[in-house]
Amino acid sequence: MDIFVTGASGYIGSALSRTLIARGHRVRGLARTPLAEAVVRGHGAEPVRASLTDLDALARAAAEGDGVVHTAATETADRAEVDRAAVTAMLGAMAGGVFITTTGAPRTRSSRTPVTEDDTAPADGPLAWLAEAEARVLDSRVRGVVVRPPMVYGDGGGPVHRLVAQAAADGVARYIGDGENRWSTVHVRDLALAYARLLESPATGAFHVADGHLSLVDLMTAVGAAAAVPVAAWSLDEAIAAHGWGASFLAADAVLDTTRIQAAGWSPAIGRGIPDDLMSTA
Incomplete structure (x- = not known):
């Protein structure tokens, strides 16, 4: 094609x-x-x-x-x-x-x-x-x-590595609220x-299209380890004040069903999850 x-x-x-x-x-x-x-x-x-x-x-x-x-x-x-x-x-x-x-x-x-x-x-x-x-x-x-x-993660780029860079710049990796909301990856x-x-x-x-999911606190714990900074909680209001309305998405849940793409013949072949990926590229 x-x-x-x-x-x-x-x-x-x-x-x-x-x-x-x-x-x-x-x-x-x-x-x-x-x-x-x-x-x-x-x-x-x-x-x-x-x-x-x-x-x-x-x-x-x-x-x-x-x-x-x-x-x-x-x-x-x-x-x-x-x-x-x-x-x-x-x-x-x-x-x-x-x-x-x-x-x-x-x-x-x-x-x-x-x-x-x-x-x-x-x-x-x-x-x-x-x-x-x-x-x-x-x-x-x-x-x-x-x-x-x-x-999306992997290959040393994308939003996850921007989170690592932000945590390194801030000196802390922050999750919102209790961090128990979950995101597919x-x-x-x-x-x-x-x-x-x-x-x-x-x-x-x-x-x-997803290979699994994890909580925001687990995501930011992996980000903090990669950036070599501590991990802490902050409120949604504090997150929005610092990073704008887009921060609210990190406080939401986004867990996706992948039945349809799997029926089309796809299954994950490479990804091992964000924590393992960050450990392997740290």
Whole structure:
């Protein structure tokens, strides 16, 4: 297959690009800067020099292949608007094929027992736009797929290593409240394999991809050990004051049922869990 990957120089997109190429596919990867272009080439992919706001370039790249995997996102306040315009441009240019978009575990209902893909959170609040983003792909004329990763770890990058860096900078690794809320996890290379499996199958719909789950206190204990700092609790108000509203997600539960992705032929092959991964890379 000929696949266009947005975010191809990023954490998930890099693992995905390498996985797809190893499985014999051609990958064209979005690259916003010369450095990103070099990273994409280093994976063995062909760079498409543009950004998420270059709608004509996105449309051409999407129309030229067999499918798109959308893993890119801006970190700006207009993230929802940028995503809407970019995905609309790509979908509008495609005559067929498959489009996979990436949202996340917060799209599901907060729960300490596994929730299925249909058990979603109310479509309101700061991430209400994710419901619209998913519907845009699932209701399109192409084969639409949504992947909802939980806490992604592995290969020395991603959100878990940002937590380690933050703990090192703060001098303490903090969990919120009693820390007993739980999050599903997945190794980035296992996640990449799930994307590949979904591309290569006739699958449609939303899919949860996870290899296990752990409590926030266990997560931050592993983070503290990796950063060589103590571990302590703080309140949700203190966390939000320090890190903004996004901290509230670390106080929620996000345990995902993976029956659907396993039925599509995927199972975790690499991940051993966040604590073991951090110990092996410390």
